[in-house]
Amino acid sequence: MPEATGRGRFGLFNMRELGVALALALIVVLFSLLSPYFFNISNFINIVRQVSLLGIIAMGMTLVIVCGEIDLSVGSIYGAAGIAAGVLMVGGHAVGSSVILGLAAGVFFGVANGVLVAQVRIPAMIVTLGMMNAARGLALIFSGGRVVNISPRTVKADGLDWFLFMGQGRVGEIPVMSLVFAAVVIAAYFLYHHTLLGFRMRAVGGSRAAARASGINDKLVKIAAFGIAGLLSAIAGQLNIAFLGNVQGTTGQGMELNAIAAVIIGGTTLSGGEGTILGTLIGVLIMGVLNNGIVLLGVSPFWQMTIIGAVIVGAVAIDKWTRKDAQA
Amino acid sequence: MTPLIEFRDLKKSFPGVQALKGVSFAIGTSDRGEVHALVGENGAGKSTLMNILGGEYPPDGGRLLLDGRETRIADPHAARSLGIGVVYQELRLCPNLTVAENIFLGRERELGGGKVRWGMMRAAAKGILGRLGSPVDPDSLVRTLNVANQQVVEIARAISLDARILVMDEPTSALSLKESEALFKTIRDLRESGVTIIYISHRMEEVFAVADRISVLRDGSYHGTYGREQANPDQIVSLIAGRELGAELGGSRPGRRGPGGRGDKAVLSVRNLSRPGCFDGVSFDLYEREILGIYGLQGAGRTEVLETLFGLAPKWSGEITAFGKPIRNASPAEAIANGFAMAPENRRDAGIFPRMTVLENVNSANPAAMSGRFGLLRRGAMRDVYAEARRGLSIKTSSERQLARNLSGGNQQKVVIAKWLAANPRILLVDEPTRGIDVGAKAEIFRIIKDLRDKGLSVIIVSSELAEIVSESDRVLVMRHGGLSACLEGGDICREGIMRHAL
Numbered sequence: 001m002p003e004a005t006g007r008g009r010f011g012l013f014n015m016r017e018l019g020v021a022l023a024l025a026l027i028v029v030l031f032s033l034l035s036p037y038f039f040n041i042s043n044f045i046n047i048v049r050q051v052s053l054l055g056i057i058a059m060g061m062t063l064v065i066v067c068g069e070i071d072l073s074v075g076s077i078y079g080a081a082g083i084a085a086g087v088l089m090v091g092g093h094a095v096g097s098s099v100i101l102g103l104a105a106g107v108f109f110g111v112a113n114g115v116l117v118a119q120v121r122i123p124a125m126i127v128t129l130g131m132m133n134a135a136r137g138l139a140l141i142f143s144g145g146r147v148v149n150i151s152p153r154t155v156k157a158d159g160l161d162w163f164l165f166m167g168q169g170r171v172g173e174i175p176v177m178s179l180v181f182a183a184v185v186i187a188a189y190f191l192y193h194h195t196l197l198g199f200r201m202r203a204v205g206g207s208r209a210a211a212r213a214s215g216i217n218d219k220l221v222k223i224a225a226f227g228i229a230g231l232l233s234a235i236a237g238q239l240n241i242a243f244l245g246n247v248q249g250t251t252g253q254g255m256e257l258n259a260i261a262a263v264i265i266g267g268t269t270l271s272g273g274e275g276t277i278l279g280t281l282i283g284v285l286i287m288g289v290l291n292n293g294i295v296l297l298g299v300s301p302f303w304q305m306t307i308i309g310a311v312i313v314g315a316v317a318i319d320k321w322t323r324k325d326a327q328a
Numbered sequence: 329m330t331p332l333i334e335f336r337d338l339k340k341s342f343p344g345v346q347a348l349k350g351v352s353f354a355i356g357t358s359d360r361g362e363v364h365a366l367v368g369e370n371g372a373g374k375s376t377l378m379n380i381l382g383g384e385y386p387p388d389g390g391r392l393l394l395d396g397r398e399t400r401i402a403d404p405h406a407a408r409s410l411g412i413g414v415v416y417q418e419l420r421l422c423p424n425l426t427v428a429e430n431i432f433l434g435r436e437r438e439l440g441g442g443k444v445r446w447g448m449m450r451a452a453a454k455g456i457l458g459r460l461g462s463p464v465d466p467d468s469l470v471r472t473l474n475v476a477n478q479q480v481v482e483i484a485r486a487i488s489l490d491a492r493i494l495v496m497d498e499p500t501s502a503l504s505l506k507e508s509e510a511l512f513k514t515i516r517d518l519r520e521s522g523v524t525i526i527y528i529s530h531r532m533e534e535v536f537a538v539a540d541r542i543s544v545l546r547d548g549s550y551h552g553t554y555g556r557e558q559a560n561p562d563q564i565v566s567l568i569a570g571r572e573l574g575a576e577l578g579g580s581r582p583g584r585r586g587p588g589g590r591g592d593k594a595v596l597s598v599r600n601l602s603r604p605g606c607f608d609g610v611s612f613d614l615y616e617r618e619i620l621g622i623y624g625l626q627g628a629g630r631t632e633v634l635e636t637l638f639g640l641a642p643k644w645s646g647e648i649t650a651f652g653k654p655i656r657n658a659s660p661a662e663a664i665a666n667g668f669a670m671a672p673e674n675r676r677d678a679g680i681f682p683r684m685t686v687l688e689n690v691n692s693a694n695p696a697a698m699s700g701r702f703g704l705l706r707r708g709a710m711r712d713v714y715a716e717a718r719r720g721l722s723i724k725t726s727s728e729r730q731l732a733r734n735l736s737g738g739n740q741q742k743v744v745i746a747k748w749l750a751a752n753p754r755i756l757l758v759d760e761p762t763r764g765i766d767v768g769a770k771a772e773i774f775r776i777i778k779d780l781r782d783k784g785l786s787v788i789i790v791s792s793e794l795a796e797i798v799s800e801s802d803r804v805l806v807m808r809h810g811g812l813s814a815c816l817e818g819g820d821i822c823r824e825g826i827m828r829h830a831l
Contacts, residue, residue, distance in 0.1 A: 213678050
């Protein structure tokens with residue numbers, strides 16, 4: 001069992017995750033009562049598919065925030081990595097190598113973020129704001145500002161079938177995209193709770209001075225977190241193009257803020273050092289359920305943003321309040 | 329004749345330490361100025377007393393009388409309106425604003441009668457600075473001034489308040505001789521104009537040059553007020569140091585050894601170690617199985633020496649030899665690899681990981697044991713380290729999952745020591761081993777440190793508590809103004825002897 005926050009545990013959850021999980025359950029019950037279409041398996045599968053890409057990005061964001069940093073560039077990396085792969089495929093390159101280059105681009109952007117933050121010591125807010133614009137610009141340049149379509153008509157190389165299957169296919173009832181999401185969650189959980197690297201991310205985020213004084217290379221740890229966030233954004237970007245069959249330069253705008261929102265709702269503190277993978281997973285699901293339920297109820301989509309906004313602030317407010325209790 | 333300020337049985341406690349144990353004395357008279365020096369070693373209670381006077385925090389008990397009337401000073405603002413100005417040792421200036429803006433910070437509308445008149449403020453600032461004999465331009469940014477000039481700005485601000493009482497906490501620590509003399513002249517002028525100056529300093533020459541009367545504090549208690557003609561510097565130093573107090577930590581020098589007890593092999597040799605602005609030309613040896621104490625007043629450079637040894641200093645020169653080979657210790661990681669470990673002064677910020685569990689904390693400096701292939705955490709091995717630490721150092725925790733920040737200071741310090749023991753160090757550096765720790769736990773921490781010494785570790789402790797240094801060290805280095813002023817052994821280790829070299 002991981003000792004994530006050191007507070008009491010309740011079965012699979014620690015206390016803080018339990019709070020977020022209860023909130024999720026409450027929302028589910030509420031929508032089930034309000035809408036006849038909400039509570040059924042196919043809708044749930046739909047919700048999970050809708051949040052899969054956001055969820056993959058939020059896992060990387062969790063690691064970055066736990067290190068006490070922030071990454072505003074994940075949405076742009078998501079778009080740019082998809083564009084890179086798509087343009088390469090349409091340009092006649094093998095599907096496999098196009099995807100690998102797209103992923104490599106994501107890692108490159110992420111590591112560049114990490115080096116600038118940890119080594120050059122520019123605040124992450126500024127570095128990743130710059131990267132957000134730079135990667136977005138590169139995506140637009142590379143695509144020439146046009147929509148990149150991938151279909152058997154535009155991509156002649158082999159392997160397009162399996163690539164599209166990753167985005168559109170299903171195993172039984174379950175979308176492949178969601179299986180990838182599940183795999184990422186498990187990998188992130190393992191990395192974060194069961195490896196030295198995950199331990200050190202928490203140590204560096206909790207107290208950089210103590211981490212340095214303990215001989216931990218805080219720079220490498222941060223670079224790794226940003227690199228992983230870049231890679232996961234690029235993976236989500238590949239799945240996105242495979243799902244839609246097309247991608248454009250503006251894809252993924254605003255995604256970074258949704259990812260941060262999910263992480264925060266999930267109980268990770270912006271100051272670093274605290275947070276769990278399970279919490280982020282529940283945070284992502286809360287965002288998905290809210291979006292889905294509001295649409296089913298026929299409420300104006302403008303309300304979605306308002307409600308999500310209130311949930312973000314409310315979640316942190318409740319957490320602060322309960323924690324004061326726990327400490328007293 | 330009513331005294332200007334009178335303290336009656338003033339008490340103040342902080343977690344783990346009683347800073348003022350019922351202090352009663354008087355300063356100044358209502359009708360004319362006085363320069364009153366307040367002296368005492370680190371932690372004697374001077375700053376606590378002045379913080380109470382400056383409204384930083386209230387006393388726990390006792391009374392404060394101004395002009396014979398009982399007064400409560402609720403906050404720094406209240407202190408100001410009572411005519412009390414404080415020049416703190418740590419400068420409190422906004423570096424991004426100009427000198428004039430800083431001097432009138434928070435009182436921008438005062439001179440203009442309700443309107444903000446920068447021209448008047450600049451002129452007034454210039455006048456005050458001129459009175460101080462300072463060439464500082466009121467329009468220059470504070471950021472661009474050196475520390476001495478920033479200090480002058482602080483003093484100018486206090487003077488601009490038309491304070492009746494002006495507290496100066498070691499105002500000359502960053503000043504040159506010439507600047508100090510200008511300051512003394514200002515102090516005398518202020519006294520002539522009826523201001524009472526409370527002057528805190530460690531430097532006896534200054535105290536005797538400028539003060540009319542001298543009050544001594546020791547260990548939170550008052551030890552008399554003397555006119556300048558009544559006492560000489562030697563007597564004051566004796567009063568500051570106090571008599572030998574061997575019983576303070578439960579018995580005189582428990583387990584103390586003479587020089588023969590330690591190994592005669594130097595495990596660490598430091599030659600001509602210098603760090604710009606902190607210390608200069610420090611040389612010493614550390615032997616096998618000994619506890620080397622380093623004492624010095626605040627700012628003498630003790631902590632900086634430890635930081636440098638442990639790879640936390642940005643730039644330094646000199647030679648460090650450990651176990652016969654020259655080393656650089658460019659980073660803590662390198663220092664750890666060379667067998668060093670360090671329990672830092674600011675335990676809560678740099679010693680423990682406050683939001684991690686005790687189990688995780690005691691394993692945090694020991695990556696080789698806590699992780700296996702592919703960097704996987706070995707929970708079993710981590711639990712073993714925890715169990716060993718808990719038993720060996722009797723750390724009191726409710727469970728392995730308790731957060732380190734919820735432990736008492738003493739247990740936190742044990743966690744820090746346990747974390748380093750797990751990494752098998754050969755040289756242990758401990759900065760302020762008992763800061764913020766209650767008396768019972770203090771003795772326990774030292775029992776642990778002595779145990780480690782007897783098992784072959786070499787330990788350096790830095791402490792600002794004289795009693796601790798005297799009773800716990802096998803040898804004592806004394807630092808003064810960034811240099812080594814003495815190395816004391818055996819019978820020479822006593823409060824007075826150490827204090828003489830420190831002042």
